[in-house]
Amino acid sequence: NAGVTQTPKFQVLKTGQSMTLQCAQDxxxxxxxxxxxxxxxxxxxxxxxxxxxxxxxxxxxxxxNVSRSTTEDFPLRLLSAAPSQTSVYxxxxxxGSGASTDTQYFGPGTRLTVL
Amino acid sequence: AQSVTxxxxxxxxxxxxxxxxxxxxxxxxxxxxxxxVQHPNKGLQLLLKYTSAATxxxxxxxxxxxxxxSETSFHLTKPSAHMSDAAEYFCVVSDPGNTGKLIxxxxxxxQVKP
Numbered sequence: 001n002a003g004v005t006q007t008p009k010f011q012v013l014k015t016g017q018s019m020t021l022q023c024a025q026d027x028x029x030x031x032x033x034x035x036x037x038x039x040x041x042x043x044x045x046x047x048x049x050x051x052x053x054x055x056x057x058x059x060x061x062x063x064x065n066v067s068r069s070t071t072e073d074f075p076l077r078l079l080s081a082a083p084s085q086t087s088v089y090x091x092x093x094x095x096g097s098g099a100s101t102d103t104q105y106f107g108p109g110t111r112l113t114v115l
Numbered sequence: 116a117q118s119v120t121x122x123x124x125x126x127x128x129x130x131x132x133x134x135x136x137x138x139x140x141x142x143x144x145x146x147x148x149x150x151x152v153q154h155p156n157k158g159l160q161l162l163l164k165y166t167s168a169a170t171x172x173x174x175x176x177x178x179x180x181x182x183x184x185s186e187t188s189f190h191l192t193k194p195s196a197h198m199s200d201a202a203e204y205f206c207v208v209s210d211p212g213n214t215g216k217l218i219x220x221x222x223x224x225x226q227v228k229p
Contacts, residue, residue: 043159048214101164103164
């Protein structure tokens with residue numbers, strides 16, 4: 001198993017550009033999520049999905065869109081990048097549907113810089 | 116609402132000495148608590164988790180944590196630090212609803228001196 005994979009590892013955008021961060025898992029996990037990590041703030045939840053076709057907002061969803069057309073993939077879209085979206089983005093997945101006891105497995109992260 | 120507070124932003128120990136990383140939580144429910152480790156420029160790896168079974172939880176790489184409800188604490192310990200333990204450590208509490216939301220502490224950077 002490759003686990004949770006994310007592409008690209010690094011990305012530089014200009015303000016106003018759009019892009020999609022890719023996340024895939026090969027563990028047949030129902031639950032997937034996106035977090036952003038900023039210095040001194042830990043990780044904050046952006047969006048999550050409890051299964052294919054189902055998504056919901058997390059703590060900091062503004063400026064980001066998601067969809068979940070397959071169990072394996074959960075892309076994160078930035079429609080018009082802003083400097084405030086400069087961050088490290090992590091995708092995570094777990095076997096259940098979001099139960100509090102589930103262990104979540106994290107990808108290696110995407111480091112995004114918006115100029 | 117759930118929250119976690121990591122009491123030290125930076126901890127420095129010598130190799131071979133004990134490690135103590137402190138975490139207090141706030142939860143109106145019986146919490147599920149986790150410790151994750153992040154090595155430089157890497158993703159997050161689960162060290163251990165507490166889900167209302169034994170209060171002393173053993174994790175990977177010799178780490179353990181004790182859930183103390185009376186003190187609302189979940190401190191992480193290791194008897195003897197190794198150079199490879201240098202990393203950032205996150206104490207995490209999960210949302211009790213079926214959202215899968217994890218609430219992270221601000222992180223503690225562990226430095227291990229030779």
